[in-house]
Amino acid sequence: MLIHHPILGPRDAQEFVYLGDASLIDRPDGMTAGVDAFHDYLYNRTNPAGEHQELWYHEQGDRSWLVVTRNTVTHEITKVELARDVARARGRTK
Amino acid sequence: MRYSGFRVIAEALTGHKGWKPVWRDPDPQPDYDYIIIGGGGHGLATAYYLAKEFGQARIAVLEKGYLGGGNVGRNTTIIRSNYLLDGNEPFYEFSLKLWEGLEQDFNYNAMVSQRGIINLIHTDAQRDAATRRGNAMIMHGADARLLTRDEVRQMYPWLNFDNARFPIKGALMQPRGGTVRHDAVAWGYARGADQRGVDLIQNCEVTGMRIENGRILGVETTRGYIGAKKVGVAVAGSSSRVMAHAGMRLPIESHVLQAFVSEGLKPLIDGVMTFGAGHFYVSQSDKGGLVFGGDIDGYNSYAQRGNLPVIEDVAEGGMALMPAIGPVRLLRSWGGIMDMSMDGSPIIDKTHIEGLYFNGGWCYGGFKATPASGWCFAHLLANDRSHETAKAYRFDRFLKGLMIDEKGQGAQPNLH
Numbered sequence: 001m002l003i004h005h006p007i008l009g010p011r012d013a014q015e016f017v018y019l020g021d022a023s024l025i026d027r028p029d030g031m032t033a034g035v036d037a038f039h040d041y042l043y044n045r046t047n048p049a050g051e052h053q054e055l056w057y058h059e060q061g062d063r064s065w066l067v068v069t070r071n072t073v074t075h076e077i078t079k080v081e082l083a084r085d086v087a088r089a090r091g092r093t094k
Numbered sequence: 095m096r097y098s099g100f101r102v103i104a105e106a107l108t109g110h111k112g113w114k115p116v117w118r119d120p121d122p123q124p125d126y127d128y129i130i131i132g133g134g135g136h137g138l139a140t141a142y143y144l145a146k147e148f149g150q151a152r153i154a155v156l157e158k159g160y161l162g163g164g165n166v167g168r169n170t171t172i173i174r175s176n177y178l179l180d181g182n183e184p185f186y187e188f189s190l191k192l193w194e195g196l197e198q199d200f201n202y203n204a205m206v207s208q209r210g211i212i213n214l215i216h217t218d219a220q221r222d223a224a225t226r227r228g229n230a231m232i233m234h235g236a237d238a239r240l241l242t243r244d245e246v247r248q249m250y251p252w253l254n255f256d257n258a259r260f261p262i263k264g265a266l267m268q269p270r271g272g273t274v275r276h277d278a279v280a281w282g283y284a285r286g287a288d289q290r291g292v293d294l295i296q297n298c299e300v301t302g303m304r305i306e307n308g309r310i311l312g313v314e315t316t317r318g319y320i321g322a323k324k325v326g327v328a329v330a331g332s333s334s335r336v337m338a339h340a341g342m343r344l345p346i347e348s349h350v351l352q353a354f355v356s357e358g359l360k361p362l363i364d365g366v367m368t369f370g371a372g373h374f375y376v377s378q379s380d381k382g383g384l385v386f387g388g389d390i391d392g393y394n395s396y397a398q399r400g401n402l403p404v405i406e407d408v409a410e411g412g413m414a415l416m417p418a419i420g421p422v423r424l425l426r427s428w429g430g431i432m433d434m435s436m437d438g439s440p441i442i443d444k445t446h447i448e449g450l451y452f453n454g455g456w457c458y459g460g461f462k463a464t465p466a467s468g469w470c471f472a473h474l475l476a477n478d479r480s481h482e483t484a485k486a487y488r489f490d491r492f493l494k495g496l497m498i499d500e501k502g503q504g505a506q507p508n509l510h
Contacts, residue, residue, distance in 0.1 A: 001401060014403045018393045018508055020347065035493070042505055043345040043436045043492040047334035049396040072348070072394045075401075 004080050015060040022053035022067045025087050117288035122295050125321030126154045132329035133157025135166035138283035139468020145290035148476035153292045158299040162280030168430035169461040170353050174211045174271035175236045178227045181486030181498035183234040188483045189466030202282030211271030211366040216260040224266035241265040260371035303339040310449040326451040331431035333454035345436040347507040350395040350429040351458050356422045358382030374411030392508045400429045438510030439498035442487040
């Protein structure tokens with residue numbers, strides 16, 4: 001698989017480490033969220049067959065975190081964004 | 095029809111005209127007491143034991159494709175019970191004991207071959223870990239032996255014992271481990287279940303679940319609505335897709351695991367062997383092909399096919415361990431979809447919906463678990479409580495901090 005890095009261009013997926021569903025960006029607030037919300041965040045996954053937004057870390061490259069939109073049935077990648085941009089768009093400060 | 099040596103001889107003398115189809119192909123009834131979703135190894139074993147051991151009737155198995163067409167036909171056929179943790183080892187040892195009596199029990203030749211499995215040791219730390227694991231196995235009634243380097247050399251003199259980075263220092267052996275003809279397991283359970291009146295319904299995909307007031311009433315399928323008092327889901331690989339019909343999200347990711355078989359060779363490996371330094375394991379089929387595999391590809395996938403980097407990685411592991419296989423050609427590679435759970439261990443449990451039960455999260459260890467998984471799931475369906483050996487396989491273990499994490503990796507499915 002090739003991942004089209006927004007800054008570096010096409011890179012071999014072997015250069016990356018895979019973390020999982022990009023919903024991991026949306027960590028609940030530890031001061032207000034309850035145990036159930038944290039349990040759901042940490043352990044449960046939607047795990048769709050089809051389009052999936054996921055976190056890849058460019059470990060053997062520029063060490064950026066990316067949000068890759070990829071189809072889990074065909075492995076086709078349709079969108080690659082910097083995770084930082086995605087997190088900020090969702091209201092995170094960093 | 096019972097199978098026996100006399101039967102084979104009688105049929106040989108009469109032109110093999112007496113063999114009949116091994117199971118019926120019934121249309122679904124309007125309702126059942128039990129519906130098992132998934133006609134693979136685990137689902138068929140569940141139906142078989144539900145009818146045979148737990149005396150239940152009016153059972154249907156619903157299969158989207160054909161019987162045994164999923165992971166039970168795509169694995170590398172290894173059976174073993176060499177686990178460390180209390181939550182796992184009694185269950186897998188129960189499974190291995192069921193394997194040992196399986197062919198007589200369901201009167202079908204599954205080619206259960208206890209040819210022994212060895213896990214190679216390359217460092218002192220690995221020897222300590224293997225010793226501890228072997229002791230844990232023995233304490234749970236399983237068998238284990240620690241082999242010296244010379245004992246391993248006697249078995250396989252052509253291994254690369256003096257690899258500069260990962261010399262072979264010994265091995266942990268389970269002599270009762272081995273291999274089984276995987277398709278025959280599905281066929282044997284299917285035949286046994288059918289003989290006890292279970293309806294095996296193929297080409298019947300579940301497209302929805304009818305749930306009212308927190309209770310399941312039945313399932314919508316491509317062959318119409320089918321009612322049921324209890325529904326058991328055993329569709330590992332596609333668990334998240336099926337349980338989404340009940341509005342549930344699971345502690346599971348689906349990943350692709352590749353496996354490989356080489357061209358046929360003369361007898362080379364008479365047991366099962368795992369490389370302790372890379373992720374590589376190998377056995378030799380009765381047809382002579384080396385059957386081997388390694389790690390999952392590592393990203394969510396439902397594609398049933400993997401990518402080249404893992405093939406390269408597995409081949410490197412094989413070459414590091416067995417330089418002699420260099421000229422051997424690869425015959426086939428394929429992929430299967432694994433339910434990778436958050437702690438690397440399975441789930442056999444009730445759900446919060448009354449009458450809906452779940453069996454999945456088998457990671458890449460589902461095949462060896464087939465008999466015990468079926469037995470324990472049937473026990474849960476019939477008695478509404480967990481079997482003694484499967485008590486730890488609960489949904490709420492993640493909430494309660496009771497994970498069964500053999501590798502100690504944490505909530506990171508692609509690392510288990």
